[in-house]
Structures are given as structure tokens and as C-alpha cells.
Amino acid sequence: MFDHSKLITVEKFRLYSYDVDEYASTGVMESALGRVHSDVGIGLRNKETKEAVAIVSSRYPDPRQFLESTLIIEGALKRSGLNLKGAEYTTNVYDQGAKLELRARFPEHELTIDDKDKVVPQFVYRTSHNKTWAHSGMMGPFRAFCYNTLVSGHKLAYVYGKHTKNFNPHAFGEKIKNAGEYISGEGLNQMREWYHTEINREDVIDLFTHTLAKRTDRVSNKVVANKTRLSNLMKVFDYENRHLHGRGAYEEDIPRAYGTLWCVYQAATHWSSHSTGTLWHDGERTAPMHSVVGSREDSVRKMLRSSKWLALAA
Numbered sequence: 001m002f003d004h005s006k007l008i009t010v011e012k013f014r015l016y017s018y019d020v021d022e023y024a025s026t027g028v029m030e031s032a033l034g035r036v037h038s039d040v041g042i043g044l045r046n047k048e049t050k051e052a053v054a055i056v057s058s059r060y061p062d063p064r065q066f067l068e069s070t071l072i073i074e075g076a077l078k079r080s081g082l083n084l085k086g087a088e089y090t091t092n093v094y095d096q097g098a099k100l101e102l103r104a105r106f107p108e109h110e111l112t113i114d115d116k117d118k119v120v121p122q123f124v125y126r127t128s129h130n131k132t133w134a135h136s137g138m139m140g141p142f143r144a145f146c147y148n149t150l151v152s153g154h155k156l157a158y159v160y161g162k163h164t165k166n167f168n169p170h171a172f173g174e175k176i177k178n179a180g181e182y183i184s185g186e187g188l189n190q191m192r193e194w195y196h197t198e199i200n201r202e203d204v205i206d207l208f209t210h211t212l213a214k215r216t217d218r219v220s221n222k223v224v225a226n227k228t229r230l231s232n233l234m235k236v237f238d239y240e241n242r243h244l245h246g247r248g249a250y251e252e253d254i255p256r257a258y259g260t261l262w263c264v265y266q267a268a269t270h271w272s273s274h275s276t277g278t279l280w281h282d283g284e285r286t287a288p289m290h291s292v293v294g295s296r297e298d299s300v301r302k303m304l305r306s307s308k309w310l311a312l313a314a
Contacts, residue, residue, distance in 0.1 A: 001074045001089050001104070007066040008097035009047040010129050015040055015055065044129055046097065053098040054130035063129060066100050073102065073125060073137075076173035080180020083108040099128040102137075109183045111141045121183045123176065135159065137172065139179040156182055156195075157266070158243040174273035175266060194261035199312055201237075201257055204264055207312065208233045211303040212268060229271075236267040261313060268303060272296035 044054040044063060077084070083106070090103040104123040112118050125137035140156040156179035159172045182191040205225075213230035214223055234255075241259035242251050244266075273296075303309055 001077065001087075002070050002102055003089075003091040004067060004070065006091050006093045006097070007070060007100065008053075008093075008129075009065055009067070010044045010053060010063050011047045012060075012062070013043045013045050013052075015043050051096060053096060056131065064127075066127065066129075069125075069127060069135075070100075070102065072170060072173045073123075073176060076176040077104070077123070077180060080177045081184040082106055082180045083184065095128075095130060095132075098130040099126075099133055101126050106183065111183070135172075137176075139176055141183070156244070156262075158240070158248075168273075171270050171273045174269050178266060178269055191262065191265075194265055194313070197261045197313060198258050199261055199264065201255060201259060203312060204237055204259065205230070205234065207264065207303070207306075207308045210308050211306050212271065212299055233267050233271055236270050237263050240266045268300045272300045 039058075041055050041057050042060065043052050044056060045052045086107050088103075088105040088107070090101075092101040092103070093099065094101075102123070102125040106121045106123075109121050110118050111121065119141040121139070121141045123137070123139040125135075126133045127135045136159065138158045157172075157175040159175060182195070208230055209225040210223060213226045213233060215226040216222070217224045237259060238255045240263040241256050242248060242253075244263060245260060246256060
């Protein structure tokens with residue numbers, strides 16, 4: 001799909017300060033004379049050429065390699081059900097490979113949107129090692145876009161995350177797969193209905209309370225919400241709502257009163273695919289990651305069959 005040969009692999013390296021006179025007097029460029037560790041931070045460099053691409057904080061975690069994210073994205077596209085015949089893939093790199101942009105167009109799935117004109121669905125993703133671009137990507141039948149998340153057309157999936165936190169490529173891959181299923185026709189009519197079915201935010205809270213965030217209070221023996229899980233689900237719902245149906249980064253970070261069932265679906269599948277490690281309880285491992293994800297996916301399927309969901313989708 002994408003051109004892996006253009007993707008660089010980076011590694012950290014220590015920064016040093018030198019005594020200029022002593023350094024010059026040795027006549028040996030590799031000499032460590034007069035060299036002291038620098039407290040500016042650490043460097044990132046091309047592992048193959050040793051060319052520096054960025055200076056980052058000493059607390060900067062091990063960088064996420066471009067190839068890792070690219071392989072996850074490719075896997076999501078393959079699992080999406082999209083007809084990839086004639087798909088157009090573009091791999092752009094900038095600043096000696098420190099910035100990456102992936103683009104894909106799917107002409108076999110040309111759509112008519114807003115009952116007006118035909119648009120070819122496309123996928124765009126950006127990231128960087130030099131901190132000029134955070135992880136950001138979107139997918140949908142749109143004609144044009146800006147990186148403040150506004151599009152001309154429909155946006156079915158969107159993600160933004162800093163390099164040090166709040167970005168999970170596996171969860172992003174699940175969003176891509178969902179968008180691909182929407183475009184490809186697998187459950188197309190149903191998903192289109194979800195995209196256009198408006199829902200009150202309070203009804204979303206009620207749905208999650210009785211499904212994915214359901215907990216029984218052993219004192220009152222009543223169904224209550226797991227507040228942490230409910231909070232996380234609503235955070236993603238509000239994020240999806242703002243970026244897919246609102247004004248994205250141009251809109252204040254205030255929950256919108258209404259969203260759509262598509263935003264609920266994206267929030268649920270984001271949660272089901274977002275486990276990044278092992279489930280622990282009281283210091284003991286209770287389940288491996290793949291088991292956690294499988295259990296969560298089963299919970300999402302049950303939510304889609306629940307009376308609460310069916311009532312909202314009616």
C-alpha cells in the first residue's frame with residue numbers, strides 16, 4: 001500500500017557540550033576531550049544515517065516508529081471491507097524524513113453526498129518526529145479539508161494525539177475500519193442511518209449506564225454507572241461529536257446537547273479496542289490484553305442488541 005522505503009527509523013542520542021579550544025586542538029573530530037553531558041535534552045536521529053532530526057525533552061518516551069503506525073493503518077484498511085481495486089496511495093515525507101503524510105483515495109466507492117455531487121472517499125494521516133505535526137488523521141467522503149479538522153463533505157473518522165500521550169494507533173485503526181465498513185456497503189444503510197440519527201446527550205448517558213458502563217450497587221441493588229468508564233465513554237462521544245458534526249478545533253471544548261448514533265458507535269468501538277496492556281486487580285494479573293479486547297467487543301455487540309439501543313435507533 002504505502003511506500004515503506006521512505007520511512008525512517010529514529011533513535012535517541014545524548015547531547016554534549018564541548019570546550020571549543022580543547023576540542024579544536026586535538027585535531028580529532030571524534031575526540032571526547034572537553035565533552036560534557038548537555039542538559040538541553042536528548043536528540044533524535046535517523047538510525048541508519050545518524051542525521052539528527054529533532055531535540056526533545058529528556059523525559060520523551062521511546063518514539064513511535066513510522067512503520068508501526070503505517071502497518072496498523074494498512075491492516076485496518078484491509079479489514080475494512082473496502083474494495084481496494086484502483087486505490088491510490090501516496091507517501092510523502094518532509095524534513096529529511098522527520099515528517100510523514102499518508103494519503104489514500106478509493107475510487108471504487110465514489111459516493112453522492114448531500115444529494116448534490118459525487119465524491120471519492122479518502123484517508124489522510126500526518127505525524128512527525130520533530131514535533132511539528134502531532135498524530136492526526138481523518139477519513140471520509142470529503143472534497144477538501146484543513147488540519148484544524150474542518151472538511152467540505154462528510155468526515156467519518158478523526159483522530160488527534162500528541163506524541164507522548166493520548167494516541168493509540170490500534171484504536172485509530174478501529175475507527176478507520178468502521179469508516180471503511182460505512183463506505184464499502186457492509187451494513188452501509190444501517191450505518192448511514194446511525195450517522196444521521198440525532199440523539200440527545202442525556203440519552204447517550206442513559207444508554208452507556210445500562211450497557212457498557214453498567215454496574216450494580218450492592219447496597220441499593222440498583223443499576224448505577226461505573227463513573228470512570230462512563231466518563232471515558234462520554235469524553236470520546238463528545239470528541240467525536242465535535243469533530244464529525246461540529247466545528248472541530250474551531251469549536252469550544254463544551255459538550256454539545258445533541259449528537260448522533262454514529263458518534264455513540266465510534267465511542268463504543270474506541271473503548272473496546274483501546275486496551276493497551278494487561279488487566280490487573282489488586283496487584284494480580286487477571287486477563288491478558290487480547291482477552292480484555294475480546295470481552296469488550298462482546299459487550300459492544302450486546303449493546304447493539306439492547307432494548308435501549310434499538311429504541312434510539314428506531
